[in-house]
Amino acid sequence: MDLTSVRTVRVPHRRDELGCAPGEVLLGGGTWLFSEPQPGVTGLVDLAGLGWPPLTVTGAGLSIAGTCTLAELGAATPGLPAPVAALVGACCDALLGSFTVRHAATVGGNVCLALPAGPMIALAATLDADALVWTPGGGERTEPVADLVLGVRRTALRPGEVLRSVEVPRAVLDARTAARRIALSPLGRSGAFVTGRVDATGRTVVVVTASTPRPHVLRFDAPPGPGELAGAVHAIDDWYDDPHGAPDWRHAMTVLLAEEVRAELAAAPPPAPAGRGGGA
Incomplete structure (x- = not known):
């Protein structure tokens, strides 16, 4: 899509150059921004010039830059424990983008766009990841990604704030995971996407996305039974409710997929305690 109203493109190289003037918007990968007309957008501020490393392993866990592409995230899976790598792969595949899209779409863009079917939202919520947000004036704050997304195209980001990174705690990198997805057509947008994780202690998290306007994180102190x-x-x-699925169908499919996720997590052997087995 040609954005005929755009008159300027800026590529900041420092944080103090990030501020958006009236009519300017931040540009990550642009896979959505360039997919349809953007009335009122007169300038683009390209985040790529900031040169953020896509993924960084720290003592606290895994830091995924807002500008990390899905292709870069997928390429990093060999360095992750197998269960978490499988979840990353499932979430990257859930985007169903072309080669070009996967090499342009960013983790931060997918989260900030806040579409129900955003698979990076599901990934971050399942791994209890925090959003590291740069605030105007040089400050920063953190907020769980699951709480950052408020609804369809609505987030808790305030004017002038930038999603710097998604911070995955190290403790969850040894958890076992599972994912199930369904769509109305083989290459359609997700109608329901259910992901789950069980920790060494038995604490279980099941996350519902795509079938709801915002992520729903269901937590259990011990592996739940089918009825629970x-x-x-x-x-x-x-x-x-949208063309990719009616509410009653999404509800029914989510119940089915959630049970499949629960059964897979229950059947898997207990994860190794943190510090034993694979690590990032």
């Missing part, structure tokens, strides 16, 4: 999980899913009351 189904009851938690049935308690969700904001099923999404």
Whole structure:
């Protein structure tokens, strides 16, 4: 899509150059920005010039830059424990983008766009990741990614804030994971996407996305039984409605997929305690 209203493109190289003037918007990969007209957008501020490393392993865990592309994230999976690598792969594949899209779409862009089917939202929520947000004036704050996304195209980001990175805690990198997805057509947008994780202690997290306007994180102190999980899913009351699925179908499919995720996590051997086995 030619953005005929755009008159300027800036490529900042320092944080103090990030501020957007009226009509300017931040540009990550641009896979959505260039997909349809953007009335009122007169300038682009390209984040690529900041040169953020795509992924960084720290003592605290894994830091994924907002500008990390899905291709870069997928390429990093050999360095992750197998269960988490499998979840990363499933979430990257859930975008169903072309080669070009996967090499341009960014983790930060997918989260900030806040579409129900955003697979990076599912990944971050399942791994209890925090969003590291740069605030105007040189400050920063953190917020769970699951709380950052408020609804369709709505986030808790305030004017002038930038998603710097997604911070995955090291403790969850040894967890076991599972994912299930369904769409109305083989190459269609996700109608329901359910992901899950079980920690060494048995604490279990099941995340519902795509079938709801915002992520729903269901937490259990111990692996839930079928009835307990189904009851938690049935308690969700904001099923999404768009051409990719009716609310009643999304509800029914989410119950089915959640049970498959629960059964897979329950059947898997207990994860090794942190510090034993694979690590990032």
